[in-house]
Amino acid sequence: MKYIDPHIHMVSRTTDDYQRMAQSGCVAVTEPAFWAGFDRSSVQGFFDYYRQLTEYEPRRAAQFGIRHFSWLCINPKEADDPGFAREVIAIIPDFLERENVLGIGEIGLNKNTRNELIILEEQIALAEKHNQLVLVHTPHLEDKLKGTRLIMDALAASKIEPGRVLIDHVEEHTVGEVLDRGFWAGMTLYPDTKVTPQRATDIIEMYGHERIWMNSAGDWGCSDPLAVPKARLEMARRGHAQTLIDKVTFDNPLTFLSQSPNFQLDE
Amino acid sequence: MPQDIVNTCPQTREGVINTYFLEHRAKLLDIAAYLDRVDRGRGDDPQDFRDRAFREALKILSSDVPHRARRILELFSDMSHEIPQSAEGMKGAAGAVPLATEDRS
Numbered sequence: 001m002k003y004i005d006p007h008i009h010m011v012s013r014t015t016d017d018y019q020r021m022a023q024s025g026c027v028a029v030t031e032p033a034f035w036a037g038f039d040r041s042s043v044q045g046f047f048d049y050y051r052q053l054t055e056y057e058p059r060r061a062a063q064f065g066i067r068h069f070s071w072l073c074i075n076p077k078e079a080d081d082p083g084f085a086r087e088v089i090a091i092i093p094d095f096l097e098r099e100n101v102l103g104i105g106e107i108g109l110n111k112n113t114r115n116e117l118i119i120l121e122e123q124i125a126l127a128e129k130h131n132q133l134v135l136v137h138t139p140h141l142e143d144k145l146k147g148t149r150l151i152m153d154a155l156a157a158s159k160i161e162p163g164r165v166l167i168d169h170v171e172e173h174t175v176g177e178v179l180d181r182g183f184w185a186g187m188t189l190y191p192d193t194k195v196t197p198q199r200a201t202d203i204i205e206m207y208g209h210e211r212i213w214m215n216s217a218g219d220w221g222c223s224d225p226l227a228v229p230k231a232r233l234e235m236a237r238r239g240h241a242q243t244l245i246d247k248v249t250f251d252n253p254l255t256f257l258s259q260s261p262n263f264q265l266d267e
Numbered sequence: 268m269p270q271d272i273v274n275t276c277p278q279t280r281e282g283v284i285n286t287y288f289l290e291h292r293a294k295l296l297d298i299a300a301y302l303d304r305v306d307r308g309r310g311d312d313p314q315d316f317r318d319r320a321f322r323e324a325l326k327i328l329s330s331d332v333p334h335r336a337r338r339i340l341e342l343f344s345d346m347s348h349e350i351p352q353s354a355e356g357m358k359g360a361a362g363a364v365p366l367a368t369e370d371r372s
Contacts, residue, residue, distance in 0.1 A: 080354045114351070142344050142360060142364050144340075173341050176272075198287075202336075207272060207273070240277055
């Protein structure tokens with residue numbers, strides 16, 4: 001068996017996690033730029049982070065036969081100061097030429113503010129200008145439904161095709177609208193917030209298996225880098241076919257990510 | 268079975284219960300113990316909007332209407348249309364909002 005974890009923050013994980021993921025069948029990860037748990041004080045801080053995502057992490061993953069890809073952006077939590085955010089956005093285009101970069105992400109909203117929306121729209125425009133895929137972060141908890149709708153409206157105002165956008169962290173109250181509007185949907189498997197392997201499997205049973213994937217979004221908080229293989233086990237436990245399990249944990253990520261010419265897996 | 272979704276659950280109802288009853292029995296007891304813990308907490312009833320939303324969600328749990336998970340998530344969601352300029356001074360996500368009949372300030 002093999003799977004792809006299409007959203008995980010390996011900069012926050014130990015090398016042991018790469019080893020355990022490889023042992024569990026992980027062949028590729030994609031890592032969106034995100035909030036480090038504290039606000040960075042300078043553009044240089046982001047420059048160093050983008051180097052880590054495009055130079056260091058691919059080498060660390062390769063030790064275990066895992067391909068590492070990344071997404072670049074300024075995350076919504078640090079985007080509430082538009083002036084600073086624009087300075088960060090200005091350094092992104094040079095990194096888009098790096099061979100493991102798949103697109104712009106994870107952009108989106110955090111507290112659903114106008115400042116965040118302005119920077120979201122500017123990063124959507126950046127993706128459009130450079131013909132990049134887009135990975136979207138949706139807000140947490142009570143802010144998710146409103147934020148997801150605002151994000152989809154902003155994307156609809158651009159020329160980016162919905163099929164080139166993955167909207168992540170969907171739950172039961174957002175997945176239907178995301179799929180209905182033509183976007184891809186990502187389910188994040190977290191122990192306390194977002195969805196569990198059981199609920200992710202329920203959602204597949206109710207909303208189908210097209211344009212949907214699951215990821216661990218493992219980071220510095222309570223999270224599980226082996227969440228995807230655990231969800232595979234949950235699906236098998238219920239009696240789902242191996243082809244369906246492979247579709248949502250390998251084939252679907254492969255289909256979406258392969259829209260970027262940089263996404264290549266080893267034979 | 269709601270008509271607006273597909274259903275590809277491979278298990279029978281009995282199979283679902285066989286697989287999950289004990290796990291969710293434990294989760295149900297966790298909720299019961301949590302409510303007892305709130306009762307045993309010292310001080311006056313804090314009239315907390317999260318607590319009121321939680322107890323409203325319990326009514327959804329015990330109803331026979333489907334989409335319980337979605338309806339509880341919607342109950343806990345901010346349905347306002349205002350868009351503040353900045354997040355400065357805002358607290359982190361609380362997980363619930365005051366119920367429609369409550370003061371949202």
